[in-house]
Amino acid sequence: MQTCGKEDLFFPLSRSVSLSKCAFLHGVGGSFPLVFFLCFFLFLRFPVTQGEHMPSMRIGSPVFFNNIPFEIEERQILREMRIPRKSALKELDEPGLAHQIQKAIDEGYRLIQGKGVYRTLALTGREDKRVLTRESSTLFVGEKMEKLLRYCDFASLLVATIGPDLENRVDQLASDEPAYSFFLERVGAWMADYMGILVDRSIEKEAKRFGYGRTFRFGVGYGDWPLSTQKEVMELTQAHKIGVSITESYIMIPRLSVSAVIGWERTLDVPEKKKGAVKQDNADEIEDEG
Template sequence: MPFYNGTLFEIDRKEMLRYAGTNPKGTDFPKEAVDRAVETALALAEPRGIWQILPYSPSEGIVEGNPPLTLTGNSIRHHLANSWSVAVLAVTVGDEIEKESDACFKAGDYVQGLLLDAAATAATEHLADQVDGLIQKEAARDGQRTVWRFSPGYGDWPVTQQNEFCRLIEAEKIGVQVTDHSMLFPRKSVSAIIGISQCTQRPAPAKCRTCWMKDCRFRS
C-alpha cells in the first residue's frame, strides 16, 4: 500500500478565502492576516497520505479488500457503474493547525482562528488532489482513466460507512481515525474512492449536483 508524504509549498488563497466565507472579491480580510495564516498553516502542516488500488464489482457494489466492503447508497454505485477497479485513499494535514486555530479563538483572535481553519481545509483538499494525480498516472500506465473522487457522505452514500471504509484503507497508518459519529480525526482529513475504467476521458466533477445539502454555503 503506497504511502504519500506530501509537500505543501503554497496554499490556494482563493480556495482558502472561499472556505472562510469571504465575498467573491476576497476583501473581507486584511492581506497581512491572510499571509500570516498561510505561513502558519504551512509551518504546522503534517501532510500524509495512503492509497491503494483494489478490484471492484460494479454489479454487486463490492470493493475486494481485506475484508471486502459492500458499498451502500445509489449515488456511489451509480458513480462507479463502469469501474472494474477502484483506488481508495485517505489524506490528512494533522491536527497542529487546528490546535493553533482553537488557541486563536480562545484568545479572542477570531479572524486568525477562522483563516487558519480555512487554510487547513484548503491544504487538505490540495493534498487529496496530489494523491488523486498519482492515481491518475498509475491508471494511465494501463491505458485507463479515473472518475472524480467520491467521499462517504456525498449524495446518499451514508457517512456511517466511514468506519468500514477507513479500515479498508488502513487509514490508521497515517494517524487518521473515525469518531463515534463517523467523522474523521484529525478533522482536517479526507477519505475518498476513485473509480478506474476504460472511459476515454475523465468526467468533470459534479460535486454539488450529487450532494443532498441544498442550502450549503459552498454550493455552486
C-alpha cells in the same frame, strides 16, 4: 499440426482475458485474415502489453505519502473564504484583513504536515445497489455509488490529512482571537482538500498507465454513501499509519482530513465519453483563472 505457443496477451487484471494463439486458431478455424482482424480489433479496443513488460499494478496494498510538498496559494485561500473576484491579497481593499490572512498562511507553512494514502481494490461483481470487492460486500453501497462505478473494474480509496497541529492551534485561538482562528481554519480546510487532490493525481496517473480513465472523486458520507462506511475505509487503507482515525460517530481525527473513492473507468464503455465529453468534478480541480 500447428504447435501452440505459450505467449499470452495480457489486459489489465479484472479485464484480463488470456488469449493464446491456440484460442484464436481453434476458434476461427485457422483463418489467417480473420485472426488478423480479431487481433487488430482487440489491439484497438484494449491497452495491450506483453506480460514480461507489463508494469506491476498496485492492487490491494496501500500506497503511502509522507511529508507531501505543498504551496499555499493566495487565490485558493481567498476562494475558500468566499472573498469574490480577488486572486491576491494585495487586491484586498482592507490592509488589516490582508495582514491577518497572510499571517494565517505563514503559520500554515509552519503547522501543516501533509500525508496521504490510497489503496486500489478490484471490483468483483454487482448486486442490488452495491458493488462488491474481495475485501467487502458492504463498502460500496447506494444507488449513487453503483452509478459512479458502473463502468469501472477497480476503485481506489484515498485518505489525506494536514496533521493535527494546525487544528490544535485553531482551537487554542478560538476564544481570544476568533477572527484569526477562522482565517487559520480556512487555510487548513483548503490545504486538507489540496492534499486530497495530490493523492487523487497519483491515482489518476496510475490508472492511465493501464489504459483507464477515472471518475470524479466521491467523498465518504456524500449522497447516499453512508458515513458509517468510513470505518471500512480507515481499516482498508491503514489510515492510522498517517495518523488518521475516526470517532464513534465516524468523524475523522484530525478533522482537517479528507476521504473518498475514485473509480477506474473503461473509458470507451462510457457513453458520454464516447462522444468526447469529459467528466469533471469542479470541487476537485484547482481552477486556472490565469
